[in-house]
Amino acid sequence: MIRQIQTCFGWSGTFSALAWAVAVILCLACLRRARRERVFAVALGFALVGYGLARWNAAWVADIRLDRTDEIRAAQEAQQRALIQEERARRDAGESTVHFAEDAPGESVGSAVMKPGETEKQLAEESGAVPAYRAAGKQKRTAGKVDTASAELAQAVTKDAAAQVETVVTFKLPEYQLATHMSRINLLLASLALLGVLGVSVGDYLRRFNHPSAAYWPLPITSAWVNAVSPRPLLVSWKGASAGEVARFVQQVARKGQTFAYFGDRLKAGELSTSRLRFGRWGIWPLSLVTWGQPDLPRDWDFLFDVVWFDRYGVLVPAAEAGAALNAFVDRLADRAALRAAAVTVPHLVCDLGSGLDPDLLNRLCRRCEQTGVRLVVVDAELPGRGIGPVLTMGAAISH
16 A cells, blocks of 8 residues: 555655645744754745745646556457447347449449440449549659658658657546645645745744744844734843943944943954845945044934934944933933834934943933833843843843
C-alpha cells in the first residue's frame, strides 16, 4: 500500500509533504523561545519549498492520462461477438453476405447497348464508366524526376510517428483517482502551511516591533496601525549600558522610522549611522542629526520639541544643557496632554545622565511621557517606584 501511494504521489509530492510538515513543526516548537526569528526564517523557507514542490506535483499529476486499454479491449471483444452473432443469424436465414466489386454503382457496363463493330472499351468510354487514370492512356515515367508529394508525405508521417513515441504516464482508474486526490490535498495543506507560517512570523514580528530589546530586523514602518497591535512599554530603565549599546539602540530607533532626543555626552553625531534602510554596510534614507548648541541651530525650545515630536531630526543634547531641555520638554508635553494629543510614532527620550538627573523632574517626565505616548529610556538611574505605570528593565535579563 505504501509503495502504491508513493508511486501515485511521486517524489515531488513526498518531499513536498515532508517540507511543509517540517515548517509547521519548527514554527510550533519555537513559539516560546526568546530568539525565535531565525527559526521562523528557516520554517518559512521550508514552507516555500513545500508549496513549490506541491505545485510541481500538481502539474505532474495533471499530465497523467487515464489508462483505458481494458475498457477498449472489452468493447472490441463485445463488438466482435455481436458481429459473429449477426453473421450467424444471416447464415441461418439464408441471406448472402458476399458482395462483388462489379456490383458497385458505376462499375458495371452491363446496362449499356453495344453497337455493331464497337469494342467493350469504346462502350465503356461512351457510358462514362472508365476511370480517369485509364482514360488518360499510357503514361511515361520521366527519368530523374523526384516525387516531391511522396517525400513530403513520408516526412509528415515520420514526424507524427516521432511525436507518438513520446512517453506518456498512464494510470489505471483506482491509481488515477488516488493520485488526483492526494495531489489536491497536498497542495491545500502546503498552501495552509505557508499561510500559517507566514502569518505567525509576521504577527510575531509586529507584536515585538515596539519592544525596545526584543524587536528584530527593524524596518521604517512605524504607524498608528502598528502601534495598535504592538504593545509599547513607555518607561524603560537600562542599567549598565555601554556607549556602544546606547549607540546601537538609537540607530535601531532610527531604522524603525522613529526619532529620538539623546541627553548626554557619550554619543557624537559623527559616530552614528542613522539610515532608515540598511543593506549590509550601505544605508539609504538617513535621519538627519543635529547637536543642540551648534551655531546654525535656533536656540528655541519649541524648535527642539517639534523636530522630535513630528519625526524630523534626531537631536543630541549635551549634558550641560540637559536639565533646561528636559524641563522644556515637560512643559510642552503637558500642553499636548491637556489636549489629549498622542504621538503617531514613538519619539524616544534617552537620558544618559546617570545619577545626575533630578528625581522630581524625572517623576514629572515619566507622567507626561505616559500621557502622550513618548518613550523615556533612563540609563543608570532609578525611576520612581510609585505613581507611574509599569517599568521595563533592560539589562542581562529583561523583565516586564
